[in-house]
Amino acid sequence: MSRRIVVVGCGGIADHLLHCLMMVLGQQNRDPYEVVLVDGDAFDETNRARQTFRRLGPKAYVRREELGVIYPHVSIDAFPFFLSDRPDQLKLPTVKHPSEVIMEGDEIFLCVDNLDARRAISVVAEQLSNVLIIDGGNELTTGLVTYHLRINGVDVSPPATKFRQM
Secondary structure (H helix, E strand, C coil): CCEEEEEECCCHHHHHHHHHHHHHHHCCCCCCEEEEEECCCEECHHHHHCCCCCCCEEHHHHHHHHHHHHCCCCEEEEECCEECCCHHHHCCCCEECHHHCCCCCCEEEECCCCHHHHHHHHHHHCCCCCEEEEEEEECCCCEEEEEEEEECCEECCCCHHHHCCC
16 A cells, blocks of 8 residues: 655755655565655746756646656656635636645645745644654745654644644
């Protein structure tokens, strides 16, 4: 049975995370992982100072192409949408509700610079029985990593909505 790792946000933080993650997944001798890359944004020239990429285009697709060449043994899917639960945003063709992506048992890495997306994903995760969210955020000289683990419907650690104003 395949397990899923969902990486939401394919920009700066994911730039550092993804290669390390893929190397570890390549060494696994247990159930295979499917990696799902979620990002509605596109690489443009302004990103080059902070991120590495080979071509301009939708971040989820570009990352999938680049990683697929280096790590062909890992299943990688791309979901080129922003995630939100706000009704005004859900009318846009580039936006999906997190419940369309986040599933029972997912291991989620949040690499977004958007508090609304963090909140919406956290709310969906709180309704699942088994989920792990690792949320990394940074400013120019500071960073923060939090996690939310739910096992059999019980919060092993608190969700972001319980300790962060969202």
